[in-house]
Amino acid sequence: MPVLHNRVSNDELRALMLAETEARVTLSFYKYFRIAHPQAFRDELYKVMTGLSVFGRVYIAAEGINAQVSVPQNRFAAFKSALYAADAALEGLRLNIALDDDGKSFWVLRMKVRERIVADGITDPTFDPSDVGHYLNAGQVNDMADDPQTLFVDMRNHYEYEVGHFEHAIEIPSDTFREQLPMAVEMLEKDKGKNIVMYCTGGIRCEKASAYMRHHGFANVYHVEGGIIEYARRAREQGLPLRFTGKNFVFDQRLGERITPDVIAHCHQCGASCDTHVNCLNQGCNLLFIQCPACAQRYRGCCSAACRDELALPPDERRARRAGRENGVKIFNKSRQRLSLTRPGDKPEETDGR
Structure with missing residues (x-):
């Protein structure tokens, strides 16, 4: 049986996606329905989506499907037909088309079988997920x-x-x-x-x-x-x-799509008005946080002076520093003080980011 997963490196795939000239459509969809054999369902759908050059993230479980994908515009009709034909429960399924999209949202197709399509922690056997509002x-x-x-x-x-x-x-x-x-x-x-x-x-x-x-x-x-x-x-x-x-946060390369012009958030480093999420460029950290252009320049795309300085080290020394280090939650949360806020005029070295 052929290997039904990607075997090309992420860097190569991202470069190929960025080089594409064909327009793409980013969309999401989900459906709670009973899937008797999730792995078999996943493998068949994987072959269909691969054949249509679909990229994205798809989770399949016995309770249904949850997906965020990027589809070539000229294959959108074929994708829609194939998806609707995959199971009777999917016929006529609503597809949420992205609002603010350049088609560069994904560069690889990842399809995983999970226990739940959304991790909910519910163990009560009397809970009925179909009794919705x-x-x-x-x-x-x-x-x-x-x-x-x-x-x-x-x-x-x-x-x-x-x-x-x-x-x-x-x-x-x-x-x-x-x-x-x-x-x-x-x-x-x-x-x-x-x-x-x-x-x-x-x-x-x-x-x-x-x-x-x-x-x-x-x-x-x-x-x-x-x-x-x-x-x-x-x-x-x-x-x-x-x-x-x-802005509406989205879980792909865009990290957000604009709904209204209002900027209601602030840079996590200097407090300036900003709602641009980024990941720390130091791969040993990769923290998700909000960063304004001025702080992006000051910290070279990193969440702190410590990460900025570590990123500047030779690769071997950088790896040695990271060995055995526990990063914990990789999302900035003010209540957990994962990132120390700095203000204009502060010395960068005073921010340790840990």
Whole structure:
């Protein structure tokens, strides 16, 4: 049987993608449905997507599929037909087309079989993921945003909320979805009589979260159909005011797509107005954080003076320093002080970034 995974290096694949002249479309989709044999389903779909030069990240589990992919524009119709034909449950599936896209979002196809398509930590056998809240379209979302008896709840991670969110939305401060679910129940317990509108990037997390809230006795639970991506698209098409402010974080090379011109976040190093996420150029760190152009120049794309100085070392010395080092969470979280903030005029050496 042929090896059904990529065998070319990431650097080569990225160079090939950047050299492409053919337009691509970035999109995401998900579906909760029963897959009897996830590995076999994955292998068949892998062959189809490879044949169509699809790049991206696809997770498959017994509970369904979750994908973010880049498709050549002239093969989009063929991709759509092939996806719909893969299983009867996928016929007519909504595809969330990226809002701010240059087609350079992915350069390799990675398809993995997992226990869950979204890691939720739910072990209760009585939980029914199909008992979801009511869908809301863009117009209904705006109507609910004006209702004082309605609470908007952001089911994304803290670093996603930081750069953009719905007006007055409640943040569930955590690094993972599995942490958020019980936190949301606890934080909203006193508001069980209100309307609860849950949202996320493309709909997959808030759909399951709505079912979890209903499982815990919340009656008036709603979720934004298609998440932020579909909401913004439909609101623009219909000439509706956008009630989401800022940037929508996305999990690909772009790291964000602009919804409104507002910049509501700040550089994690100097505090300047900025909402550009980057990864520390020091591969031994790779921390995800927000960095303004001035700090990018000052720290040479690194999160700290320590990482900047380490990156300047000869490769052998750099590897020796990194050996056995534990980096921990590779996402900046103010509450955990993973990155010391610096201000204009501070000495770079005073920032250790650890």
